Amino acid sequence: MAMSRINSSWRNGRQVLALGGAMAVGAFALLQASAVAAPAPVTAPTIPGAPALFGPVVDAGKPSDTMGTLKTTPDVAPAGTKVTISGTGLGASAAVSLVWMTANVRYILDAKPDSVDYLGRKVDKIGVALANATTDASGAFKVTFTAPKDFGGLHDIFAVVNGVQVAKGGYLLERTVKISPTKGPVGTPITVTVVGMGSPTYESVGSVLYDNKYAGAVSANTTRGWTTFTIRASGKVGEHFISYEGSSHTVPYLNMEQSPVPWTGAHMLKFKITRDAGAPKPSMEWPVAVQPTMSERTTVLSTNVAPSSTATAKLDSTTGPILSKVNVTAAGLTPNVPAALQWTSVVGNRVNCTGTCWNFVNQQLGSGTVGADGTLKTSVTIPDGLGGWHAVQVVQNGQIKAQVPYYVKRSFVSIPKTVKAGQPFIVEIKGVGWTQIDNTVAVTYDNSYIGYACGFNSNGYVRIQLTATGDPGTHLIDLYPLLYTQQPAYPYSQLGMVPLLGFAHDAPGLAAGYDLPAYRLAITVVK
Amino acid sequence: MKRLMLVIGLAITACAILVPSLASAADPPKKLDVMLYVDTVNGSRPVGAKPRPVGCTQTNVYVRGEQQVFRVWGSVAGSGDILSTENVAYAYVTVPGTPNLKLNWGSHGSATNKVYFWTAAWILPADYPLGEATAKVVFKTEDGSFGTYEYKFTVVPQLKTAAKKSTTVKSR
Numbered sequence: 247m248a249m250s251r252i253n254s255s256w257r258n259g260r261q262v263l264a265l266g267g268a269m270a271v272g273a274f275a276l277l278q279a280s281a282v283a284a285p286a287p288v289t290a291p292t293i294p295g296a297p298a299l300f301g302p303v304v305d306a307g308k309p310s311d312t313m314g315t316l317k318t319t320p321d322v323a324p325a326g327t328k329v330t331i332s333g334t335g336l337g338a339s340a341a342v343s344l345v346w347m348t349a350n351v352r353y354i355l356d357a358k359p360d361s362v363d364y365l366g367r368k369v370d371k372i373g374v375a376l377a378n379a380t381t382d383a384s385g386a387f388k389v390t391f392t393a394p395k396d397f398g399g400l401h402d403i404f405a406v407v408n409g410v411q412v413a414k415g416g417y418l419l420e421r422t423v424k425i426s427p428t429k430g431p432v433g434t435p436i437t438v439t440v441v442g443m444g445s446p447t448y449e450s451v452g453s454v455l456y457d458n459k460y461a462g463a464v465s466a467n468t469t470r471g472w473t474t475f476t477i478r479a480s481g482k483v484g485e486h487f488i489s490y491e492g493s494s495h496t497v498p499y500l501n502m503e504q505s506p507v508p509w510t511g512a513h514m515l516k517f518k519i520t521r522d523a524g525a526p527k528p529s530m531e532w533p534v535a536v537q538p539t540m541s542e543r544t545t546v547l548s549t550n551v552a553p554s555s556t557a558t559a560k561l562d563s564t565t566g567p568i569l570s571k572v573n574v575t576a577a578g579l580t581p582n583v584p585a586a587l588q589w590t591s592v593v594g595n596r597v598n599c600t601g602t603c604w605n606f607v608n609q610q611l612g613s614g615t616v617g618a619d620g621t622l623k624t625s626v627t628i629p630d631g632l633g634g635w636h637a638v639q640v641v642q643n644g645q646i647k648a649q650v651p652y653y654v655k656r657s658f659v660s661i662p663k664t665v666k667a668g669q670p671f672i673v674e675i676k677g678v679g680w681t682q683i684d685n686t687v688a689v690t691y692d693n694s695y696i697g698y699a700c701g702f703n704s705n706g707y708v709r710i711q712l713t714a715t716g717d718p719g720t721h722l723i724d725l726y727p728l729l730y731t732q733q734p735a736y737p738y739s740q741l742g743m744v745p746l747l748g749f750a751h752d753a754p755g756l757a758a759g760y761d762l763p764a765y766r767l768a769i770t771v772v773k
Numbered sequence: 774m775k776r777l778m779l780v781i782g783l784a785i786t787a788c789a790i791l792v793p794s795l796a797s798a799a800d801p802p803k804k805l806d807v808m809l810y811v812d813t814v815n816g817s818r819p820v821g822a823k824p825r826p827v828g829c830t831q832t833n834v835y836v837r838g839e840q841q842v843f844r845v846w847g848s849v850a851g852s853g854d855i856l857s858t859e860n861v862a863y864a865y866v867t868v869p870g871t872p873n874l875k876l877n878w879g880s881h882g883s884a885t886n887k888v889y890f891w892t893a894a895w896i897l898p899a900d901y902p903l904g905e906a907t908a909k910v911v912f913k914t915e916d917g918s919f920g921t922y923e924y925k926f927t928v929v930p931q932l933k934t935a936a937k938k939s940t941t942v943k944s945r
Contacts, residue, residue: 311909315870315902322903322930347904400929402904414869416903418930506834508932 285356287368288757290468291536296751297395297470299350299374306345306373307406316405316415322509324420325395325441332388333405333413336381340407346376346394346417347402349445351467353754355683357542360592360606362681364729364754366739367467369445376403393419397471398442399449399509419471423490423513431523432720433768434479438515440464440490443471449510451493451740454747456693457486462726462745463496465752475748476531478766479519480692480722488515496744525720525768528658533750538759543651544681545590545606546637552645557620559640559648565761567657568630568677568706576622576640576648585622585642587611590649591632592680595703596733603733604680604702611638628654632706634679635759654679654706656763661723664770665714671769673710673723678702683755684762688728688745692721695745698728714771725765727753807856807920809847811910816840820896822931833926837897841926845876845891845910849918857889860914866893867909870902876910903928 316333323329336342350370356363376394379387387405396419403415421442427434443466444450452464454477466473479486491498492510502511557578563570579585589611594604611626626638633656639649659674678701679685685702688695689710701708712723727749731742746753755762817828821838835841843866847856854860857878864876874893882888910922 309907312867313869313907317900318902321900322932400904400927403902414902414904414906416928418903503932506927506929508929511932 285354285363285365287352288355288754289539290352291539291757293469293536293751293756294534295474296468296472299470300394300396301346301374301376303372304343304345304375305409306347306404307343307409307411309411313411314405314413316403316413318403318415318417321416322418322420323393324422325393327393328390329393329417330388330390331377331403331415332386333381333415334384334386336385336387336405336407336412338381338383338385340381340385342379342381342387342412343406344376344379344389344391345373345404345406345411346396347371347373347404348396351397351445351450353467353757355540355754355758357540357544357758360545360604362544362683362755362758363734363736364682364731364739364742365736367447367450369447373404393417395441395470395472397445397449397466399444399446399507418509420509421513423515425488425515425517428516429518429520430479431521432479432481432519433523433526433722434517434519435476435766436479436488436517437474437476438464438488438490439474440466441472443473444507444510445471446507447738447740448494448499448505449492449507451495453491453493453496453498453744454693455487455489455491455498457481458489459692459694460497460744461690461693462688462695462747463493463741464490464748465741465746466748467752468756469752473748473751475750476764477693477747478526478722478724479517481519482717482719483519483521486517486519488517489513490515495740496742522719525663525770526766528661528768529766530656530658530763531750531766532763533753533756533761536756538757540758543635543637543759545592546635546649546651550637550639550646551649552647555645555647557640557642557647559638559650561638561650561652564651565653565655566628567655568628568633570628571625572628572638572652573625574623574638574640574650576616577620579616579620579622579640579642579647581616581618581620583616583642584613585616585640585647586613587624587626588639588641589626589629590637590639591629593705594680595700596685596730597703599733608639616642628652630676630706632680632701633677634681634684653759653761655761656765658765658767661767662769664772667714667716667718667771667773670711670713673708673712673725673767675701675708675725675765676706678706678708679760681760682730683758683760684727686728686730687725687765688743690722690724690726690745692716693724698743699725700730714769716771718771718773721769721771723765723767723769725767727755727762727764729754805850805920806918807847807912807914808850809845809856809910809912809920809922811843811845811922811924813924813926814842814844816842816894821899833924834929835897835926836929836931837899837901838931840894840896842892842894843874843876843908843910843924845912845922847891847912847920849914851918856891856912856914860916862913862915864891864910864912867911868895869906871895876912897928901928903930
């Protein structure tokens with residue numbers, strides 16, 4: 247199997263490329279591909295179940311020097327509450343626009359030719375038309391509205407007349423947290439639904455304590471404060487306490503009551519374990535299906551293709567686990583000339599990364615002779631290697647004529663069913679990637695976060711050695727997506743290095759097409 | 774007095790930094806007549822809320838029912854004279870939806886550590902709008918010098934403090 251290798255050192259955030267190996271085509275492509283966009287907020291994908299912005303974005307006007315106040319009743323309540331808002335002294339027969347202040351939140355990603363970095367969030371404050379009113383002869387008005395499904399926390403409400411904020415009110419959209427079911431055997435999936443996560447930094451992260459053990463973090467940035475996620479019931483028969491805590495970045499902010507945002511304090515929930523029905527079978531929970539909003543994919547940029555090429559290529563499937571069989575059809579190639587199919591990937595790691603950290607590699611998948619009509623039909627096997635975004639490239643005459651992105655999904659390999667207490671055991675998975683979005687999994691044992699495992703240096707194969715602990719019976723091991731916020735590290739990148747419990751509905755990678763699952767595993771501990 | 778001068782010095786520095794950022798690109802440079810330092814502290818006599826464990830501490834977040842005390846130090850830009858009843862024609866604070874608050878000059882602190890500055894206090898009503906509010910401090914001197922300072926603060930509700938055992942809401 248032929249393989250070309252291009253040494254691409256990663257120094258001080260800039261790529262330095264040096265060609266090695268037999269095929270120059272890869273190096274040419276990568277040099278061109280290095281001209282990519284700077285880190286930028288990414289348009290949030292449409293997430294099923296998440297509320298849309300409830301009204302049109304409008305100009306919130308400019309503050310008056312003689313700002314009055316509005317009366318809002320109630321002004322501390324959840325979304326969906328009927329609310330009355332009124333004002334006085336605004337001038338007779340004035341047309342009043344009520345503007346609800348809120349925000350749009352997007353993740354910031356840096357799509358590079360050989361990776362994707364996660365840089366945090368971008369919050370843009372906006373005003374949304376809430377209602378209109380006309381004052382009476384005394385300058386008063388009163389209208390009712392339904393508190394919108396929006397980010398939680400404080401929302402200023404302005405009465406705007408002729409572009410001027412003449413009076414202000416406010417509404418605290420309360421956070422609600424519910425679980426379902428509330429009882430069941432060990433391993434029962436517990437669905438937690440949260441409405442009213444905030445948009446400001448210190449209101450935008452929740453974290454979960456299960457019997458005072460840290461399970462992970464939750465966000466709802468691209469879902470307008472709404473999310474739903476699953477944890478599993480662990481522990482002995484009896485009552486267990488799930489605390490949904492306010493947080494700022496990853497772990498609970500335990501005295502939120504003393505913070506400037508006290509309404510993000512903990513919500514205590516209770517689950518009763520009824521029995522131990524044995525270890526559930528291994529399963530994988532995938533995020534919701536969304537349409538990615540980023541056109542750029544890791545190592546898959548249109549600039550890799552020879553500018554003169556008009557060839558096209560198609561795969562009968564563009565996503566799957568390692569070793570998937572994929573049919574390739576290409577057209578518009580030079581007739582009667584051999585063509586090769588190659589796989590793009592990288593080799594390296596981020597550990598102690600100060601010099602050369604990873605290299606681009608191309609792996610030949612197959613070859614054939616193009617027909618007289620310029621078409622090529624063949625099949626390839628997806629390599630057993632790194633997961634994430636790659637490309638199948640059609641190479642002819644030393645040039646990339648066409649390419650198609652392919653996403654390698656994570657897969658499960660093994661976990662033992664029964665382990666003696668105190669003995670080690672191995673969890674194996676494959677298809678782990680290398681970007682800051684997908685190079686690592688976070689591991690919890692009975693809902694307690696115990697560490698992470700990286701798949702970059704081991705080429706997508708992750709072998710985690712754990713120790714069986716606890717009383718005889720069922721114990722749960724969950725592997726969650728994790729945002730690797732090291733090497734390189736960026737300031738203010740929340741949610742890094744901990745289990746992303748809310749991965750299924752709100753995660754930076756969704757916009758870039760990263761389909762990252764949770765693994766739901768279990769063992770039976772015996773004496 | 775040494776402490777007061779230090780505070781004023783810091784205030785002047787703060788104002789010097791702050792003022793350019795307040796001006797929009799289209800605004801012409803403005804002459805500074807008066808330098809102001811403004812902060813607020815939680816008053817020790819709230820009417821509709823529990824007193825905080827420590828009174829008179831600086832904060833910009835207020836629970837409804839608490840007492841907000843504006844504190845102002847200032848000087849005349851040209852002469853460096855301290856703003857006091859000796860040279861101030863009027864001084865007040867505007868707060869949305871509330872009659873203007875008159876600033877009073879007086880001494881504060883223990884008998885051995887008296888400090889003079891301007892103050893104005895008010896109680897946030899139980900139904901005062903939640904969210905961010907902007908107060909405006911206004912000074913005019915006897916010789917016509919004029920100065921203002923915008924001060925933002927946040928109004929939050931009184932929240933229950935007990936955790937709920939149910940599977941729904943409530944802050945603990």
